[in-house]
Amino acid sequence: MTPRLGDARSGKLADNITGFGRTLRRAGVPLDASRMALALQAAQWVDLGRRDDLCAALETVLVSREADRAVFRELFDAYFRDPDMARQLLAQMLPTAQGRAEPSRRRPRVNEALSPPKAAAQAGAPKAPDDKIELDAAMTASEAERLRQADFNGLSASEYQLVERLARRIALPVPVFESRRTRAGSGGARIHWPGVMQQAARTGGELLRLPRLRRREQPLPLLVLVDVSGSMERYARLLLAFLHAATASLPRRDVFAFGTGLTDLTPAFRLADTDAMLAQASARISDFAGGTRLGDSLAQLRLRHARRLLGRRTLVLLISDGLDTGEPAALGRELAWLRRHSARLLWLNPLLRFEGYAPLARGAIELHAQAHGMLAVHNLSRLEDLAGSIAAVLRR
Secondary structure, three states: OOOOOOOOOOOOHHHHHHHHHHHHHHOOOOOOHHHHHHHHHHHHOOOOOOHHHHHHHHHHHHOOOHHHHHHHHHHHHHHOOOHHHHHHHHHHHOOOOOOOOOOOOOOHHHHHHHOOOOHHHHOOOOOOOHHHOOHHHHOOHHHHHHHHHOOHHHOOHHHHHHHHHHHOOOOOOOOEEEEEEEEEEOOOOEEOHHHHHHHHHHOOOOOOOOOEEEEEEEEOOEEEEEEOOHHHHHHHHHHHHHHHHHOOOOOOEEEEEEOOOEEEOHHHHOOOOHHHHHHHHHHHOOOOOOOOOHHHHHHHHHHHOHHHOOOOOOEEEEEOOOOOOOOHHHHHHHHHHHHHOOOEEEEEOHHHHOOOOOOOOHHHHHHHHHOOEEEOOOOHHHHHOHHHHHHHHHHO
16 A cells, blocks of 8 residues: 555655755745645655655656756755755754765756855845845856856856846847938938028028938847747746847837747737746746747748738847757748848857857758858857847848
């Protein structure tokens, strides 16, 4: 007969699972009370003598994102290795808890979750909210430089939150073009005849200068396509936050997320608050952390949203690692159509963080053949240089 969980007032397993849930939250795994209640119920239906069964049951109800599975398994192995280890980790929130130094080959999120809290937190000092953390007050110059160069996928949970806040402060000046509309100015090829008449009326018919018309300058319309598949999950959220803040002043921006299908995020990007935008985007995206079928998504863009591309003046930013699971021939056709109907098609690829990277996957080969340029977006330093890189590609 399968062992039961027992009374939570006297049993230890319920406390262990609750403490394990707190450790998962410290590692950045999203959990709430309802999931913890499901975890306690799931533990009642498995053989507690079989460690693998308990791990599978808890993973089923506590993990909702593919990127968190490896973190969950490492934490489970460390947390339930033996009773003494479990009790030590459960006591890590107490002032007298002493963490045991272990050789660490774990992920940064796992190490942070298993490490003892800082002395200030142990002494009961109030913790500043994440949105109040300032770079110069939170770390030294060397630490700040390390975060500027750190890959988004290798950040711990607290580092990721801080870097996301810092990314919202980075500007992205979009190149401008001369529109058909004109305005009065000191220079220009055409004379501004209404201005000539007004000046002549003020000076008694004497013309001291000839007002002229010059074309208005407008930012290029922007179309952003963001890959939200499992391999891009850590990059997608941070880049969405960056683009929302950096392009807020643009008169025209359209944003789509793609995985196995296409999701229009333009209504979410109209919200002024970046956190509200991220919440609404998460609610809209139904295939988050799934697969990637870029060809099918671009076909939906061509059939349903072709008018978003304005007169071959639109700057298209396609953010993806190129790991596509669709047919390469169909992807090539859709990319060729997108290239013909845009001013520039730029591929923003996080895999450029690897030295000597070459696009060898089938989808990456098609992207590399059709894109006007390939730019890196894997850390804060690259985001800061993004505007200059885009301008250089446009000049070419």
